[in-house]
Amino acid sequence: MNAVSAPAVLPSFTATPELADALQHALVDVTSLSLVTKQIHWNVVGPNFRDIHLGLDEVVTIARDASDTIAERMRAVNAVPDGRPEAVAGSTLPTAPADLTIVAEAVTYEVAAINAVVTTLRDIHKVVDETDAMSSGIIEDITLRLEQQAWFLSSQNYTA
Template sequence: MKASEELAHGLQAILVDLIELSLQGKQAHWNIVGPNFRDLHLQLDEVVAAARLHADEVAERLRALHTVADGRSATVAKTTSLQEAGEGLITTSDAIDRIVAALEGTCTTVRGVYEAVEKDDAATTDILNQILLQLEKLAWMVSAEKAKTSTP
């Protein structure tokens, strides 16, 4: 099967957001400071590993569908839907907010192309489901670092 233009475009959008997510995760990983540093430092490695794994799966799926995957830095910078990562040191609190936003933004991209992917290539939806399951879980786990309980 050859990917339709819509399917290829959607998978490419997911690919660049996954690559950007991995880059932002590493940027935060290297530069976070503050309370719960170690816990977040390790969680960010999990985010990066997941993003890299899923980026590879999406790129390989594009190739299997006879389409070119474009993960060049210029392409990622130009086409990602994620907010640009800040530079310099970042507090653990800000890093949590930023990485959760990047995780949720990537999930939004996946959900935004899901219908077209399901219509054109139902087999690829398995990949998208795995991405959503893992990234949404990671967003919850990272955001729990700042969660507060409600007390009566």
């Protein structure tokens, strides 16, 4: 396949290699989050199934929106996003259960998966913030939304 030649006019800002790598890392993890969350969504069973099932779809929506936002930001700053399966396979998320999963275990897994993404986002924040404040705002927004979902879900497993 032939490579596309560079446009006549480049964006006014071009990502540094460090910024591109940081955004790619975020892209991989949020894309993976959408996939593993759907896996849990399809296979969760037990008490309060419906609420968790629907709550997991909220996480999927956030993760899918985040992956699109990050990838489009990468293109806007002349970086090339990679969302191919082999790239996403390199995510930092824990492996999702392959079988039916009881609600409490599904919640525990999902919170761990969200926290893995949030850790990535917090780890890359400094380099993103130092090189592109606009991209930093995107990372901050995604982090806030995911942390809120982790709180919502973890409250399901709370016991007095």
